[in-house]
Amino acid sequence: MASVIPTSQSSHSRATPSPKRVTDDMVRVMLVDDSLTVRTVFSRMIQREDDLAVVAEAGTAEKALFALRSTEVDVILLDLEMPGMGGLEALPKLLEAAKGAQVLVVSSLTEDGAEHTLTALSIGAADTMLKPRPGGFNDDYRDALLTKIRALGGRDVSTETLSPRTDPAPAPRAIPAKARESLPPHVVAIGASTGGIHALNLFLRQLPHDFDLPILITQHLPESFVPVFARQMELAAGREAVLAEEGTAIRRGRIVIAPGTAHMIVKRIGPASASCSGVVTALAHHRTANGCLPSVDPMFESIAEVYEGHAAAVLLSGMGRDGTSGAEAIARSGGSLYAQDEASCAVWGMPRAITEAGLARAVAEPAKLADAVAQSVRAPAEQG
Secondary structure (H helix, E strand, C coil), X not given: CCXXXXXXXXCCCCCCCCCCCCCXXXXXXXXXXXXXXXXXXXXXXXXXXXXXXXXXXECCHHHHHHHCCCCCCCEEEEECCCCCCCHHHHHHHHHHHCCCCEEEEEECCCHHHHHHHHXXXXXXXXXXXXXXXXXXXXXXXXXXXXXXXXXXXXXXCCCCCCCXXXXXXXXXXXXXXXXXXXXXXXXXXXXXXXXXXXXXXXXXXXXXCCCCCCEEEEECCCHHXXXXXXXXXXXXXXXXXXXXXXXXXXXXXXXXXXXXXXXEXXXXXXXXXXXXXXXXXXXXXXXXXXXXCXXXXXXXXXXXXXXXXXXXXXXXXXXXXXXXXXXXXXXXXXXXXXXXXXXXXXCECCCHHHHHCCCCCEEECHHHHHHHHHHHHHHHXXXX
16 A cells, blocks of 8 residues: 655655755645556656655545645645545545645546546635546646646746746736726626636625626636536526527526637627527637637627626636736726635636736625625615
């Protein structure tokens, strides 16, 4: 049976690369997987990096919990399918024992794997990586893994793509003062990525039962996970959730979610009426500056145009800058912006730009953002 192997004390060269001195500026990683082969491959990838260090390995969740009594970690790579306690059952205990560490779930492609992974993300895991088939641990996989570990460890990561930008990220443009006078929203649009599923669950569960504005969500996820994600959002919100297709109606009481293969945008097909908003979704596949597919920016930009400022846009936890230019468009049109605060984010990337530019109407944890959005709907009615 595999045992916990603190890197600094390891003598098992096959399981753990040569020891290296761990300094305070490194991201400290724990590997929790019952496969010695997987732990070895991950460890070799990570140990080659000057700013990363594997500080412990465990073949079971029980052994990982024991190791956390004496080992400080920043990021835990967690396999959910293990003998004994299992990763999903252990996750809340690991989060508590690790005192603020972020968990990256290494998941299988199966339907059960997607269900379990989405459950893990909803209860506090920050992100997921698909476990490749034999031979799939290539350079692209390594680069994606290291990018996620650095972001979860609090290191600045400029993008979610595998090819980081070489040019400096543009600063948000100044928004005219009158454009900051928010109009009452007729739709809520939410963008999220790393750490966003947990945040979305907290946000949706906090909305009042009588809150029925349509909600549009773009969440960065592997394509195979999106249908499971939609079902999860439906349970969290207590309302219908569907995947966007060409011509999907935007209507009260419905959540519409971007598919994993296209940007979700909106277009007007007719005037609004008591039974119809006159707005539907469309799908786009163009390349965006941030390289994400789906991307939050096209959704926000089309909403700013179609709803003419009567929109509330929410940016939740995620690395990179997806959503920044779209948020500016909504602010310019008179819409309102809401950003998750740094303290509650797994990665404070996507909400950061609009926060630092002073564009957000509220900056807070997800539940308080839900309260603020709900109040923005009540306020005009109360004033009237």
